[in-house]
Amino acid sequence: MSRRICTVVGARPQFVKAAVVSDALKEAGVTEVLVHTGQHYDAALSAVFFDELGLPAPAVNLGVGSAGHAKQTGAMMVRLDAFLQEEAPFDALLVYGDTNSTLAGALVAAKRSLPLVHVEAGLRSFDRRMPEEVNRIVTDRLADLLLAPTPTAVANLRAEGLTEGVHRVGDVMLDATQRFAERAAERVPLDALTGHAPGTYVLATVHRAENTDDPERLRQIFDGLGRLDEPVLLPLHPRTRRVLGGRPLPPNVELRPPAGYLAMLTLIRHARRVVTDSGGVQKEAYWLGVPCVTLRAETEWVETLHGGWNRLVGADPGALVAAVRQAPQGPRRPFGQAPGGGSPGRCVASLIRALC
Numbered sequence: 620m621s622r623r624i625c626t627v628v629g630a631r632p633q634f635v636k637a638a639v640v641s642d643a644l645k646e647a648g649v650t651e652v653l654v655h656t657g658q659h660y661d662a663a664l665s666a667v668f669f670d671e672l673g674l675p676a677p678a679v680n681l682g683v684g685s686a687g688h689a690k691q692t693g694a695m696m697v698r699l700d701a702f703l704q705e706e707a708p709f710d711a712l713l714v715y716g717d718t719n720s721t722l723a724g725a726l727v728a729a730k731r732s733l734p735l736v737h738v739e740a741g742l743r744s745f746d747r748r749m750p751e752e753v754n755r756i757v758t759d760r761l762a763d764l765l766l767a768p769t770p771t772a773v774a775n776l777r778a779e780g781l782t783e784g785v786h787r788v789g790d791v792m793l794d795a796t797q798r799f800a801e802r803a804a805e806r807v808p809l810d811a812l813t814g815h816a817p818g819t820y821v822l823a824t825v826h827r828a829e830n831t832d833d834p835e836r837l838r839q840i841f842d843g844l845g846r847l848d849e850p851v852l853l854p855l856h857p858r859t860r861r862v863l864g865g866r867p868l869p870p871n872v873e874l875r876p877p878a879g880y881l882a883m884l885t886l887i888r889h890a891r892r893v894v895t896d897s898g899g900v901q902k903e904a905y906w907l908g909v910p911c912v913t914l915r916a917e918t919e920w921v922e923t924l925h926g927g928w929n930r931l932v933g934a935d936p937g938a939l940v941a942a943v944r945q946a947p948q949g950p951r952r953p954f955g956q957a958p959g960g961g962s963p964g965r966c967v968a969s970l971i972r973a974l975c
């Protein structure tokens with residue numbers, strides 16, 4: 620009998636991860652029903668990813684939109700539960716990462732006794748003030764199959780007593796970066812995005828609540844960006860744009876609309892430095908060989924810190940400027956590979972097939 624799983628996605632990074640795994644699930648003979656929670660609804664945060672990545676159109680969009688955490692997560696749960704009831708039976712439910720869509724999927728699966736698969740299990744910042752950290756901890760506690768990207772993630776799970784159903788599969792975002800880097804170079808070359816030459820600009824992103832919702836932190840970050848010698852390209856999450864309002868920005872900072880996935884790969888690859896508070900962008904910079912400066916006090920992706928390829932500066936402008944000027948101290952160490960060097964996406968699909 621054909622296996623049938625429901626995949627829940629809702630936010631930008633999940634579309635990227637799902638694109639890789641969806642292909643592999645098809646190859647493995649698993650039927651996937653894709654549910655979009657509607658957490659991200661702007662075309663620049665959602666539709667463009669489906670177009671570029673060849674992700675199948677979702678079977679349904681739950682249309683929850685933006686709201687406080689409880690209201691947003693609750694609305695997702697109610698609508699997802701009704702969808703699963705109507706469309707049953709499913710053999711498992713698949714979630715990615717650490718967003719409110721992940722948490723809603725995990726809770727609904729657990730309440731319906733549907734086997735739960737968590738891709739990107741075991742990531743921890745050890746800061747429970749981050750909504751993502753709460754989402755990760757709860758999702759991992761409930762998951763039947765915990766698919767971890769790195770040995771660090773496996774060790775984090777072990778430290779919480781979670782060993783059953785845990786597999787290291789590699790990082791599906793590495794899979795995506797490798798698969799789409801070539802397509803990005805062909806379809807979205809740098810000169811189609813900016814007049815700046817390769818290696819002459821800094822690429823920055825700022826979207827995390829801890830940075831956008833604290834006016835003093837945001838002011839400090841822009842102070843630091845303004846002190847850099849290079850032009851700073853800043854594709855902006857709509858939330859950050861709203862918080863900034865019409866406030867004057869340093870003259871070297873160029874605001875842009877949010878970038879699609881391929882444009883982002885191109886912009887990262889040719890940047891002199893990347894400055895970001897995104898988890899995914901830290902990894903993409905590392906894999907593409909661009910030194911990164913992270914606008915947070917900690918990172919879940921500790922492997923990127925090796926050799927100074929990623930430096931944590933919080934919102935401190937002086938530290939930001941110093942870190943951007945520093946070069947890495949040695950070669951990068953590969954991380955995120957699947958055991959045996961295969962495709963992380965295929966590894967995920969074959970474990971799901973065995974579970975169903």
Ligand code: UD1
Pocket residue numbers: 630631632658659660661664685686717718719720750751826827828857858
């Ligand atoms: C979410 C994830 C975060 C992830 C990010 C990727 C949670 C708790 N956070 O953060 O882990 O790194 O996605 O981009 O799930 N908004 C729009 N248009 C949209 C979506 C959001 O304007 O299409 C604005 C709204 O003002 C909204 C705010 O952004 O209130 C925050 O959106 P939300 O989905 O709650 O979190 P993100 O910051 O996008």
